Amino acid sequence: MKKNSCYILLALCAGVFYGCTNEEPLYKPKYLPVIDVSVLPKENRAITMFEDDEDPSKMYDKKDRWFRVNEPLQIFLKGKDSVQVSLYLPVALSNVKIYAKLPNYEKRFLIYHFSKIPAFHRSFHKIPLTEKKHDYLLETGNTVTIDQIQGFMSESIEFSVECEEPILKKLKKIKSKRLVQFDDRFHKGLTTNKFLPMNPVLAKEGITMIINYSYALSHPLYYDTFMNFDRYKREQAAAAGTAVNGALNWHGDDDDIGGVYDYLSQEQIEKAYNNYIDNRILSMAMVGGASALGGGDLVSQYEVNYVTKHWEGEMSMWSHEYSHHSGYSHSSNLTNSGEGGGQQGMLTELYKYLIYLDDLPFTNPDILKSWTKSTYLRSTYKKPVFKINANNSFLLKYKGAGKWN
Numbered sequence: 001m002k003k004n005s006c007y008i009l010l011a012l013c014a015g016v017f018y019g020c021t022n023e024e025p026l027y028k029p030k031y032l033p034v035i036d037v038s039v040l041p042k043e044n045r046a047i048t049m050f051e052d053d054e055d056p057s058k059m060y061d062k063k064d065r066w067f068r069v070n071e072p073l074q075i076f077l078k079g080k081d082s083v084q085v086s087l088y089l090p091v092a093l094s095n096v097k098i099y100a101k102l103p104n105y106e107k108r109f110l111i112y113h114f115s116k117i118p119a120f121h122r123s124f125h126k127i128p129l130t131e132k133k134h135d136y137l138l139e140t141g142n143t144v145t146i147d148q149i150q151g152f153m154s155e156s157i158e159f160s161v162e163c164e165e166p167i168l169k170k171l172k173k174i175k176s177k178r179l180v181q182f183d184d185r186f187h188k189g190l191t192t193n194k195f196l197p198m199n200p201v202l203a204k205e206g207i208t209m210i211i212n213y214s215y216a217l218s219h220p221l222y223y224d225t226f227m228n229f230d231r232y233k234r235e236q237a238a239a240a241g242t243a244v245n246g247a248l249n250w251h252g253d254d255d256d257i258g259g260v261y262d263y264l265s266q267e268q269i270e271k272a273y274n275n276y277i278d279n280r281i282l283s284m285a286m287v288g289g290a291s292a293l294g295g296g297d298l299v300s301q302y303e304v305n306y307v308t309k310h311w312e313g314e315m316s317m318w319s320h321e322y323s324h325h326s327g328y329s330h331s332s333n334l335t336n337s338g339e340g341g342g343q344q345g346m347l348t349e350l351y352k353y354l355i356y357l358d359d360l361p362f363t364n365p366d367i368l369k370s371w372t373k374s375t376y377l378r379s380t381y382k383k384p385v386f387k388i389n390a391n392n393s394f395l396l397k398y399k400g401a402g403k404w405n
Contacts, residue, residue: 029135029143032128034113037121046123049086050200050207052376059182059203066181067207068279069214070174073117075159080151081130083159085112086122090208090367093117093165099139100129101158108160109136109144120204127152170361171211173404175218177279180210186285186298195300196288201376204368205306206284212310212360213318216351217277219359221394221402225346226273227266233340236393246339253329272334275326282325294321303378311365311384313352316344346393353394355386359403 040046050059059065067074067088074086075098087093094116099108112125128134129149136144161168182203187195198206216222225232230249237244250269251261264272285300287293292300299321305314316337323335323343333342341349354360363386365371371381388395394402 027143029137029145031135031137032111032113034115035125036115037117037123040123044123044125046121048118049088049120049122050204052199052201052373054200056184056197056199059198059200060184062181062183066179069176069178069180069211070171072171072211073161073163073168075161077152077154077157078124080153081127083112083125083127084122085114085117085125087117087120088207089167089211090119090204090362091167092119092121093163093168095163095165097162099160099162101160103156105144107144108139109146110139111136111159127157129157167361170215173218174211174214176214176277178210178214178277178282179279180207180282180284182206183283183285183297186283186300187288194288194290196286196303196378198284198286199376201368201370201373202286202303202306203284205310205370208362208368209306209310209318210282210284212362213315213322213351214277215361216347216354219350219354219404221354221398221404222347222350223273225350227269229269229346232346232393235397236340239393239396244340246342247333251333251339253332255331292317292321294324297325299325304381307370307377307381308365308384311355311363312386313348313355313388315351316348319344319347349393352386352388353392353398353402356388356392356395357400357403 037044037046049065067086072088073093073096074088075083078084085098093114096114096117097110098112098114100111101108111128129146130151131148133145133147136146138144182198184197187197233244233246233248247256247261247263249261250264250272252264252268254262256262281297282299283297285298286306287300287302292302294300299318301317301321305317309315310318320335320337320343323332326334328334330336333339335344336342337344351360355363365384370377371383374380
């Protein structure tokens with residue numbers, strides 16, 4: 001039986017040659033092999049980032065350890081002929097395909113195919129385009145043959161990720177672009193016991209938590225409640241059979257005078273939401289014997305919050321400091337725990353409801369089991385156990401509905 005097939009030959013200097021035939025193709029493409037990262041040679045420098053006993057100085061290296069919450073799988077150029085692959089997730093990914101795009105060719109082609117990328121994996125890979133002429137599988141299913149290219153600059157090649165893993169599909173919904181890093185200047189430069197050093201065990205918890213938190217901020221239930229906070233307050237009051245407690249709606253950083261608030265307009269509320277999910281830098285830290293702090297790029301909380309509390313949905317402290325980091329003072333109910341709950345109360349209620357729905361990227365503390373790693377912790381902990389209050393405002397309203405499909 002004759003097959004209709006197509007092939008493409010690409011010479012970057014000479015242009016594109018494209019042909020079809022109704023006969024069996026004479027040219028049999030030889031694609032690049034699937035990569036098994038468990039058997040990489042030494043030159044790939046494969047490591048597991050954030051190993052429990054890894055030197056903490058590595059996690060504090062801001063030039064080397066950072067990621068954006070919406071891009072936990074990093075693929076970027078190192079030099080002119082290699083890429084660095086880093087996965088900032090507590091779980092592995094399978095069947096990951098990395099596509100490349102050249103500026104003078106409109107189609108993407110498969111440049112790396114990983115059978116599996118382990119949790120917190122990093123390795124380096126030579127760009128096959130720089131080695132010799134190769135055949136590549138196009139995203140259309142056809143073939144492109146590309147001659148050797150000597151090297152690349154960042155603007156001369158783009159990479160994109162395709163993976164059918166449910167977790168990666170979920171993470172693609174994250175709207176926030178916060179760049180997350182860990183910074184030792186807080187515990188080295190401030191008063192003793194105000195801030196304490198973190199370690200890779202706590203860093204892995206922090207990474208897992210901030211991805212969950214960023215997903216929650218992107219969730220339709222959060223956006224709808226954020227944009228209609230006055231409705232949320234009225235519904236809470238009606239359910240309790242009381243008048244509205246505190247300010248009715250979001251207000252800004254001005255102190256209220258005689259109960260008169262600087263309420264935000266709908267345009268300002270939309271701006272405040274976008275401010276929560278922008279691309280600024282977020283530096284995680286751990287507070288010691290004093291109160292947690294947030295502001296500028298800093299967001300901090302206690303060890304117990306990193307190890308157990310976020311699995312239980314107790315996000316009030318983190319929400320408070322994150323709001324400071326986003327530019328709001330105690331006068332605003334985007335930070336104030338008063339005013340009938342404000343951001344802290346609403347976010348915590350919602351976060352617990354999302355755990356109840358199993359609608360966060362990670363809801364099982366057994367992924368990390370940090371509470372068992374007493375060598376690296378200052379206190380003793382038990383396995384976190386999640387429970388939702390029957391009076392949770394989101395549970396009462398949505399009754400198990402509202403999951404982000």
